[in-house]
Every structure is written in C-alpha cells, then in structure tokens.
Amino acid sequence: MADRVRLCEHAPVIAPLELPRRRPPAHRVLPGRVFYGWWVTLGCGILLFVGVGVGFYILGILLDPLQSEHGWSNGAVSGASGLYFAVNGVANAVMGPHIDRHGPMPFMVAGVLGLGGCLIAVGHLTALWQLYLVYPLMGIAFAAAANVSVNSILTRWWIHRRARAMSVSFSFVSMGGALFAPLGTSLIHQGGIRLATLVLGLSVIGIGLPVVLLVLVWDPAQMGLSADDGYVPSRPVPGMGDQYRLWSRAEALRTVALWAMLIGFPLVMLSQVGFLTHQVAFLSRRFDSDTIGSLAIATSAVGSAVARLVVGSFADGVDKRRLTVALIGVQAATVYTLVVVDNLVVDFALVLVFGFTMGNIFMLQSLLVGEIFGLRSFGSIFGLLTASAQIAAGAGPVLIGYLEQRSGSYALPLTVTATLTLMGGLAIVWARPEAAPSPLRSERPAARSG
Numbered sequence: 001m002a003d004r005v006r007l008c009e010h011a012p013v014i015a016p017l018e019l020p021r022r023r024p025p026a027h028r029v030l031p032g033r034v035f036y037g038w039w040v041t042l043g044c045g046i047l048l049f050v051g052v053g054v055g056f057y058i059l060g061i062l063l064d065p066l067q068s069e070h071g072w073s074n075g076a077v078s079g080a081s082g083l084y085f086a087v088n089g090v091a092n093a094v095m096g097p098h099i100d101r102h103g104p105m106p107f108m109v110a111g112v113l114g115l116g117g118c119l120i121a122v123g124h125l126t127a128l129w130q131l132y133l134v135y136p137l138m139g140i141a142f143a144a145a146a147n148v149s150v151n152s153i154l155t156r157w158w159i160h161r162r163a164r165a166m167s168v169s170f171s172f173v174s175m176g177g178a179l180f181a182p183l184g185t186s187l188i189h190q191g192g193i194r195l196a197t198l199v200l201g202l203s204v205i206g207i208g209l210p211v212v213l214l215v216l217v218w219d220p221a222q223m224g225l226s227a228d229d230g231y232v233p234s235r236p237v238p239g240m241g242d243q244y245r246l247w248s249r250a251e252a253l254r255t256v257a258l259w260a261m262l263i264g265f266p267l268v269m270l271s272q273v274g275f276l277t278h279q280v281a282f283l284s285r286r287f288d289s290d291t292i293g294s295l296a297i298a299t300s301a302v303g304s305a306v307a308r309l310v311v312g313s314f315a316d317g318v319d320k321r322r323l324t325v326a327l328i329g330v331q332a333a334t335v336y337t338l339v340v341v342d343n344l345v346v347d348f349a350l351v352l353v354f355g356f357t358m359g360n361i362f363m364l365q366s367l368l369v370g371e372i373f374g375l376r377s378f379g380s381i382f383g384l385l386t387a388s389a390q391i392a393a394g395a396g397p398v399l400i401g402y403l404e405q406r407s408g409s410y411a412l413p414l415t416v417t418a419t420l421t422l423m424g425g426l427a428i429v430w431a432r433p434e435a436a437p438s439p440l441r442s443e444r445p446a447a448r449s450g
Contacts, residue, residue, distance in 0.1 A: 053176015096383020167312020303355025
C-alpha cells in the first residue's frame with residue numbers, strides 16, 4: 001500500500017467559525033496545479049525570512065554597537081534585549097486566543113508595520129530610556145508579525161505533512177539570519193546604527209507587507225480546500241493526539257504534557273537565546289574580530305536551514321518528543337565544548353552544529369503543541385507556551401550579561417546555561433498526548449464542497 005492515500009472527498013475542512021471567503025490576488029496568477037498550501041508555506045517562509053531574520057538576529061548585531069556608540073554597559077543593553085523577549089512572550093499569550101477566533105491577518109499587517117517602524121526608530125535613540133521604550137514595542141510588533149500568527153496558519157493548512165511544510169517555512173528564518181546578520185554588521189561599519197536600522201526596517205515593510213496582503217490565507221476552508229490537499233497517512237503517527245479536539249487553557253493546564261513543555265522549553269530557550277544574543281561578542285572577543293562574530297551567526301543560520309530540511313523530510317513519521325530531547329542533548333554538549341575549545345576551525349564547526357539543533361528545537365515547539373493538542377485551540381495553547389518560553393528567553397541575555405560582568409569571561413555563564421538546557425530536555429521527556437477525549441469535544445466539522 002502506498003504510504004499516503006488521497007482522500008479528498010473524506011478529508012474534513014476545519015471551520016470552527018463561519019470564515020469569510022478569501023481569494024488572495026496571488027491565487028489568480030500562481031500555477032493552479034500546485035496545492036495552494038505550498039504557496040502559503042512559501043509566503044510564511046518569506047515573512048519569517050525578513051521578520052525573524054531582522055527582528056531576532058538584529059539584537060545580537062546591535063549589542064556591541066549600542067554600547068560603543070552611546071556608552072551604555074553590556075548589562076544595560078542586554079537588559080533591554082531581555083525586556084524585548086519578555087514583552088514579546090506576553091504579547092503572544094494575549095494574541096493567541098484572538099487568533100484562534102478571528103485569524104492572524106490583522107495582527108500580521110500591524111506587526112510588519114510596527115516592527116519596521118520601531119527598528120528605524122532604534123537608529124535615532126539618544127538616551128537609554130528610549131531603548132527601553134522602543135525594544136518592548138518592537139517585541140509586541142514581532143509577536144504580531146510572526147510566531148503564533150505564522151504557526152497558526154501552517155497548523156491549519158497541514159496536519160500529516162506539517163513537519164515537512166514547517167521545515168520549508170522555517171528554513172527561511174535561517175536564510176534571513178545568514179543574510180541580515182552580515183548585512184547589518186556591514187551597514188553599521190559603513191554608516192553606523194542609523195543606516196543599518198533604516199535599511200533593515202524598510203526591508204521588513206517592503207518585503208513582509210505584500211506577502212501578507214497578497215499571498216497568505218489563514219485557513220484552507222476560506223478557499224474551499226482541505227488541509228494537506230486531502231492526503232492522510234496509511235499508518236498512525238507515533239505521539240499524534242486528536243487534531244480536532246477543542247481545548248480550553250484550563251483543561252490544557254491540567255495535563256502533564258503542557259507542564260512538561262512549560263518547564264522544558266523555557267529552560268532551553270533561555271539558554272539558546274542567551275547564547276545567540278552574546279555569540280557575536282563572545283567569539284569576536286575570543287578571536288579579536290567583529291567579522292568572525294557576524295560570520296558565526298551566519299554559520300549557525302545556515303546550519304539551522306540545512307538541518308530543518310533534513311529533519312522535516314522524516315519528522316512527520318517519528319515521535320517528535322524523542323527527537324526534541326535528542327536535539328536538546330546535542331545542543332547542550334555543543335555549548336559545553338565551545339567553552340573549553342579555543343580553536344577557530346573547531347569553534348566554527350561547533351557553531352554549525354549548534355545551528356543544526358537550534359532551528360529544529362524552535363520548530364519542534366509548534367509541532368509538539370500541534371501534535372498533542374491539535375489545531376482548533378493551537379493559538380491559545382501555543383501562545384501560552386510561547387509566552388513562558390519568550391519570558392525565559394528574555395532572561396537569557398540578561399543572565400549571561402550579568403554573569404559575564406561578574407566573572408570577567410563567558411565561560412561561567414555559558415556553562416550554566418548549557419546545564420539548564422539539559423534540565424529542559426529532561427522535562428520534555430514527559431510531553432505525551434492525553435487519553436482520547438469524549439466525542440463531543442473532538443467532533444470533526446463536515447467538509448464543505450470545494
């Protein structure tokens with residue numbers, strides 16, 4: 001029997017609300033023989049390319065320049081970066097239930113405009129308090145433009161090919177880091193922070209806004225289509241929960257699985273984001289070269305892109321909990337080794353391996369939530385997980401910056417965060433689907449005629 005069987009006439013079209021029909025302009029010109037979910041996947045990837053490529057990686061690029069240009073301390077700038085992630089996490093939790101009910105499109109439009117505008121404003125700062133005002137606003141805009149919004153779209157368009165589709169979209173994150181990290185460094189060297197933030201902010205708006213308005217559609221039901229184009233696997237996937245169950249947050253919080261993720265992923269993200277934010281400073285100081293530091297970010301990003309595609313090619317058929325735990329163990333071992341090995345070639349190899357793990361761990365957060373809790377309440381539950389992970393991620397740069405100032409080197413803080421990564425992996429071992437719910441809580445909506 002073939003691994004996958006086409007069952008379009010039986011595949012449910014998920015329509016928890018009366019969704020408005022949407023035929024985006026791109027649908028009129030793109031080849032109709034290709035399932036439109038792949039064009040949505042590509043559009044999400046382009047949005048992540050510019051949104052996360054700039055909105056995430058730029059924090060590490062700006063860390064040292066903000067200190068040198070304004071005379072601010074490492075701890076002060078790291079604190080603003082931490083606040084960025086903390087506010088971003090809270091914003092994701094607040095937006096999640098609204099996205100489940102009304103869709104992500106208005107949030108994405110506002111987020112793209114806000115992210116680009118706030119980034120441009122960073123180039124015009126004159127006082128530290130302004131940084132602590134602009135960074136939280138940028139964190140809110142980043143939450144609206146990406147993360148829960150993009151993941152909610154991909155989770156609805158894909159069920160049985162979700163890992164493959166997400167690996168394609170999220171590979172653009174790494175490509176964005178590989179492009180915008182060196183570009184940001186180059187622009188700072190040529191014209192300072194003001195030039196870099198202007199170019200990157202306009203890039204966010206100029207690339208992201210057309211994608212949202214012209215290509216993306218929240219739910220395939222809005223176009224009369226089915227998730228996965230009607231394909232279902234011939235064999236059950238290990239670890240897959242009921243995709244159509246409606247969860248309240250209170251119900252989800254009574255499960256061991258959610259608490260395992262609420263403990264595990266924040267510990268991992270604290271360490272991962274802390275390392276990424278300080279990676280440029282750590283390696284630039286070790287090898288006395290700003291270029292080395294920015295190239296290290298690009299190397300991590302390239303490794304992340306390649307690894308996502310590789311893992312995405314087989315992850316739909318494996319237990320994602322075990323895969324996540326294994327990748328977390330590798331990431332911790334990589335950081336431990338980076339601390340003790342002072343060799344350019346070896347360090348770049350380790351940075352590449354770190355990139356292999358970081359992109360997949362981030363992607364596997366959404367895959368595990370979708371696999372265990374399904375798609376109907378994805379925004380609400382993933383928003384809650386993202387909030388806890390991002391608040392912890394916000395503490396990562398602050399913790400590493402504080403420990404580096406106290407100890408005089410990055411050895412102690414990186415050792416501490418690698419240990420926290422291992423602890424997070426142990427917690428995620430318990431992230432398993434709950435027992436099957438009653439039929440009323442998991443009723444599948446009838447398919448619409450397409």
